[in-house]
Amino acid sequence: MANIDDVAKMAGVSKGTVSNVFSKKRPIGPKVTERVLSVAKELGYYPNHVARSLAIKKTMIIGLKMPLFKKREMSGLEVQMITGVIKECSMLGYRVLLDTLPEHDDVTQFSADPVDGVILLNPRENDVRIERFRQMGIPLVLVGRPEPNLGDISYVDNNNTEMAFQVGDYLLNMGHQSILFLNASSDMTVSKDRENGLSQAFRQRGLELQSDYVINYSRMLHASASEYGYMVVASTYKSLKYTAVIADTDRVALGAMRAARELGLEIPEDLSIIALSNDAALAQETTPRLTSVELEAEQLGAEAAKLVMQMINDSNALSQKIVNTRLIVRESCRAYIGAER
Amino acid sequence: MANIDDVAKMAGVSKGTVSNVFSKKRPIGPKVTERVLSVAKELGYYPNHVARSLAIKKTMIIGLKMPLFKKREMSGLEVQMITGVIKECSMLGYRVLLDTLPEHDDVTQFSADPVDGVILLNPRENDVRIERFRQMGIPLVLVGRPEPNLGDISYVDNNNTEMAFQVGDYLLNMGHQSILFLNASSDMTVSKDRENGLSQAFRQRGLELQSDYVINYSRMLHASASEYGYMVVASTYKSLKYTAVIADTDRVALGAMRAARELGLEIPEDLSIIALSNDAALAQETTPRLTSVELEAEQLGAEAAKLVMQMINDSNALSQKIVNTRLIVRESCRAYIGAER
């Protein structure tokens, strides 16, 4: 491809002039501009982004590091998050570099990526990558809280503990005392936070959340989210005495509802069901419509993007942002006033 | 951040040597290697990806151009497609640059992106961008067929016409003669292809697909995919005499099923329903389970990625790949033997 030198020569001007008609950083006379542009068109010249980036030390690219998904799909939550990031970035002229490469331990494999800032999804405990970005001087924001949290790192997160507390409170208020919790996989920090929140809601009323009523999703045991909901309800309803189910996601709830139907249970008359996220946007479609929490994952992504772009412009910027969730009451829960089941 | 010169000086070697301990392009003695590595670590040095890219004229990045989505979410199909691209690229060490920027008409705004190849989603008719990438000498593959199709451009696509033909044939075979087609938005090439395929199935039997039985989704009229299915069935069932519905997606089918329920219709006894895609993975979850076509969008993305990487290595590579769809029969269709409705 033609380069800036070719254009400069053929148009009879200097490289600097060509550079400026494209970047408009300083004014170039109209005749010269026109001549340069027509030569550029003739030669099929387009400025080289890489060379430009090297010269100005900016790429206008935000890196998005996400866990490698080999067999699985992206979750609805991840998709929404990414959507938020992309929308926000494109508004300010940034692009997004998706990166799912595993974190080698071979230092030799790393390079300072062609990005101006990084958003890191689901950091692990004591994530080595955090320190690495600090060394490289690349602005970083996490989605999900860091563990440990030294307060010197930017992140955005949902109020998971609080959210589970509210949901528990909502159900307990309606007279449910025995609640099945279909929690996320136990190795996720959110699952701990949520179990904590639910526990607090119980304790606040002098009750105890019993451990056999909280189940964790397991990739080994469950083929899919809805199968998880289905299997657990189908196999525990006889033995455990719950009158309400808290499902991790709407898909899990869908499975649970299917199991309930097969057990001859009416929802919400015989069993209340609530989902902690509505990421497949199914809550409106079920019969009855599903009461759920809206996680605002897209906003989470948008906030992360805003924050990282802010840090790019002001290297002292640093902040933690908690995005609130909303409980949307639909039709799948009802007060429980009966005796013990 | 420290650069290669700093490391070279402090380690008492040349830049070339430092370069080679990181790139391993030529062997460096063990003592020297160790010294360089320890200095690099001390200085927090990481090779600069941009500078490297400029020197070797490769970025190991694939650009993924997709339509700007302002208010809407990504569709399930897009997500699967992207997933396929990412998985395939990361296998060979490529990263993905997501790009939703609108296509300005201001030539001055373009630059030769920091990518080795490009995948372009849903090209428009006579898309100017196609020619632009050719000028830049950047390998390009489309997802969706080009219009017009001059045969000189690589693309991957579903067999949309064929697929709609098969679905039509399946239903006609079962005795349905009057079929409602809830098609995609009319400005998409797929919607034309599919209508064509369905028409052919009718004609093959000496029948005619009537135009008032094919409806197109419209962003103006319909709030969501499932609302689209719901509204159209609810409002046309009385006036049009169909015994089967072909829905564009599983979400559309879900809405149609809800409308049918409210009309007091049993599925499949009173009405057969089939979906042309299962991108929200809902087909297993409905009651009855939904007969649908599997589009293999992830494979579509993977094929596109493979193809573009192949073109990067062999500039003469060029090919068109059609990814076949599969009709999955579940429970939502049944033979129709009655008289006219």
Add this chain to the structure above:
DNA sequence: CTGAAAGCGCTTACAG
């Protein structure tokens, strides 16, 4: 196995 130097294609003070 190692070094010195030119080159990748831009931008930007500096000078006019």
Add this chain to the structure above:
DNA sequence: CTGAAAGCGCTTACAG
């Protein structure tokens, strides 16, 4: 408003 030249941080023949 325009030009000449140094610099961004790497890689890679070429020479030893």
